[in-house]
Amino acid sequence: MSYTEQQIADMVQPTKVHRSLYTDPEIFDLEMERIWANAWIYIGHESQVPEKGSYMTLNYGKVPVVMVRDNDNDVHVLHNRCGHKGAKLVDRPCGKIPAFRCCYHGWRYRLDGKLLGVPHLQGYDGTDFDKDDPQYSMQKMTSESFRGFVFATMNPNPPDLRTWMGGAADVMDNLCDRAPEGEVEAAGGVLRYEHECNWKMFIENLNDTMHPMIVHRSVVESALDYIKTLPEGSPRRDEAEIIPPFGASYETFEETGITGFRFGHHYDGGKTSIHAKYTLDPEYEAAMLKAYGKERMQEILSFNTHNTLYYPSLTIKSAVQNIRVVRPIAYNKTIIETWSFRLKGAPDSMLKRTLLYSRLINSNGSMVGPDDLTAYFRMQEGLQSQASDWIEMHRNFARDEKLEDRMVGKGTSDLDVRTQFSAWREYMTEAA
Amino acid sequence: MTAVITSNEKIREIEQLLYQEAACLDRPDLDAWINLYTEDGTYWMPAIPDQEDPHTHISLFYDDRVLMEVRRRNFVHPAAASKDYDVRASHIISNVQVRELDEKSGDCTVTSNFHCFLYYRDKQTPYAGKYTHELVRDGDRYKIRSKRVDIINCDATLNTIIIYI
Ligand code: FES
Numbered sequence: 001m002s003y004t005e006q007q008i009a010d011m012v013q014p015t016k017v018h019r020s021l022y023t024d025p026e027i028f029d030l031e032m033e034r035i036w037a038n039a040w041i042y043i044g045h046e047s048q049v050p051e052k053g054s055y056m057t058l059n060y061g062k063v064p065v066v067m068v069r070d071n072d073n074d075v076h077v078l079h080n081r082c083g084h085k086g087a088k089l090v091d092r093p094c095g096k097i098p099a100f101r102c103c104y105h106g107w108r109y110r111l112d113g114k115l116l117g118v119p120h121l122q123g124y125d126g127t128d129f130d131k132d133d134p135q136y137s138m139q140k141m142t143s144e145s146f147r148g149f150v151f152a153t154m155n156p157n158p159p160d161l162r163t164w165m166g167g168a169a170d171v172m173d174n175l176c177d178r179a180p181e182g183e184v185e186a187a188g189g190v191l192r193y194e195h196e197c198n199w200k201m202f203i204e205n206l207n208d209t210m211h212p213m214i215v216h217r218s219v220v221e222s223a224l225d226y227i228k229t230l231p232e233g234s235p236r237r238d239e240a241e242i243i244p245p246f247g248a249s250y251e252t253f254e255e256t257g258i259t260g261f262r263f264g265h266h267y268d269g270g271k272t273s274i275h276a277k278y279t280l281d282p283e284y285e286a287a288m289l290k291a292y293g294k295e296r297m298q299e300i301l302s303f304n305t306h307n308t309l310y311y312p313s314l315t316i317k318s319a320v321q322n323i324r325v326v327r328p329i330a331y332n333k334t335i336i337e338t339w340s341f342r343l344k345g346a347p348d349s350m351l352k353r354t355l356l357y358s359r360l361i362n363s364n365g366s367m368v369g370p371d372d373l374t375a376y377f378r379m380q381e382g383l384q385s386q387a388s389d390w391i392e393m394h395r396n397f398a399r400d401e402k403l404e405d406r407m408v409g410k411g412t413s414d415l416d417v418r419t420q421f422s423a424w425r426e427y428m429t430e431a432a
Numbered sequence: 433m434t435a436v437i438t439s440n441e442k443i444r445e446i447e448q449l450l451y452q453e454a455a456c457l458d459r460p461d462l463d464a465w466i467n468l469y470t471e472d473g474t475y476w477m478p479a480i481p482d483q484e485d486p487h488t489h490i491s492l493f494y495d496d497r498v499l500m501e502v503r504r505r506n507f508v509h510p511a512a513a514s515k516d517y518d519v520r521a522s523h524i525i526s527n528v529q530v531r532e533l534d535e536k537s538g539d540c541t542v543t544s545n546f547h548c549f550l551y552y553r554d555k556q557t558p559y560a561g562k563y564t565h566e567l568v569r570d571g572d573r574y575k576i577r578s579k580r581v582d583i584i585n586c587d588a589t590l591n592t593i594i595i596y597i
């Protein structure tokens with residue numbers, strides 16, 4: 001290894017980070033080993049494996065894994081690797097199987113990964129091969145779920161998931177509480193969007209409230225320009241509530257505030273956010289009122305966050321009910337997945353709006369996401385310049401307020417990125 | 433679905449409209465393109481094969497007139513950084529088949545295969561798939577009431593799709 005511990009620690013200073021964090025493939029590999037293997041990484045939602053034998057596959061960093069529901073209804077996250085010669089056992093995005101059976105020599109495994117059978121076993125007689133030795137089973141990852149959201153880690157001594165989430169868990173609670181039945185389920189599929197940039201550029205943008213009025217000016221002005229041509233009394237459109245707030249003023253974003261936690265999590269908003277003024281669907285309101293009563297309903301609906309990051313792999317929008325999942329591929333390549341969720345007990349119009357949002361803002365064909373991505377790949381390319389080795393993050397430095405379990409700052413503070421990089425430094429140096 | 437046999441002349445007229453639309457997207461000229469659509473026209477690019485509904489499943493695009501109008505403006509807006517690059521396309525349309533035809537009104541549903549090369553930001557990306565156009569008679573011409581674009585890799589990991597295909 002060419003970096004010493006001290007050199008790595010020095011790459012993150014209180015108000016600046018070194019450009020190698022984005023441009024050096026070796027740093028990327030170290031991040032995979034030290035951050036991505038030690039943090040809790042989002043795998044999927046339990047509703048995506050609804051029945052015994054349902055599975056979904058994904059890559060955890062570079063490691064192929066499968067989330068599966070076994071015959072006791074327990075959900076496991078297993079390495080998707082045959083105990084014999086290593087073939088991936090399932091290779092579709094999702095499906096349903098009675099047991100795992102390898103396509104190569106037919107080894108069979110229970111749904112919890114235990115090796116069940118090896119064809120023509122007598123060939124092993126007299127050797128020290130033992131079919132019941134756990135090393136020949138599918139290997140299980142440590143996994144835990146919070147309100148149906150499943151995370152896994154390769155850390156042998158992880159903090160429990162709830163402790164790790166800290167105060168950021170409030171937002172995931174809020175997402176689920178927004179369902180009259182108190183539960184959400186994945187619905188309406190996924191978009192997978194290739195980003196030619198480092199994974200950190202995407203998550204650093206989540207609470208970057210200094211960019212929307214610049215980057216999204218074109219779509220906001222195009223929408224407002226068109227709205228102007230409409231005759232008075234034209235029907236209300238969700239799009240007209242979703243797009244224009246991206247052009248909100250610095251003052252408006254300032255008010256939303258940013259809250260950061262240990263392990264790199266943070267959110268913007270709380271009392272208000274760019275999603276706060278959405279029309280409340282009357283049928284949904286009635287269902288919520290019935291489920292929770294007026295006071296509790298108002299409490300749930302007035303907790304209005306924008307993006308919440310569970311560092312490093314998951315960002316959620318509780319008010320919109322969609323999430324984005326970060327899948328790093330290389331130092332300059334990342335896949336961003338967008339999933340939408342149904343609020344159980346809510347009318348179909350709610351999922352329809354969530355899907356509209358995902359399509360309008362996050363899709364490959366949208367008029368919002370591609371402009372963000374343009375900023376990322378320009379940074380990725382611009383940082384090849386050695387004009388300076390540093391990227392600054394001074395905004396509101398030393399003016400954020402430290403509370404017992406969190407830091408709070410104004411909406412345009414760089415508190416969010418400083419929160420991420422203090423976690424980066426902790427993972428990258430402590431875990432070695 | 434079997435193809436409806438129709439006159440040579442009719443097929444010609446329909447093909448000409450598909451070519452005309454493709455030519456608008458080749459340039460691309462969304463101001464001319466939008467005029468080929470009816471006021472209630474839609475442009476849909478599903479995110480899975482055989483997708484049944486644009487509202488219960490995510491799509492890559494689903495624009496009605498309102499979003500077409502916004503997109504038309506956004507595409508040439510000087511502040512849109514993602515549009516800061518030349519966009520050029522070349523569409524080839526073939527296998528044009530009339531699937532449904534209302535003899536009286538002339539309204540019809542037409543499917544075709546397309547290949548489209550899209551040049552954007554120093555990269556050329558091929559798209560291929562099937563178009564389904566719903567055409568309605570408007571005086572002495574046809575207009576597009578809906579266009580469905582099923583790209584064969586709709587559920588793969590994709591990069592930005594900067595313009596209608
Ligand atoms: S590699 Fe799986 S059975 Fe041989």
Ligand SMILES: [Fe+2]
Binds near residue numbers: 211212215216372
């Ligand atoms: Fe943005």
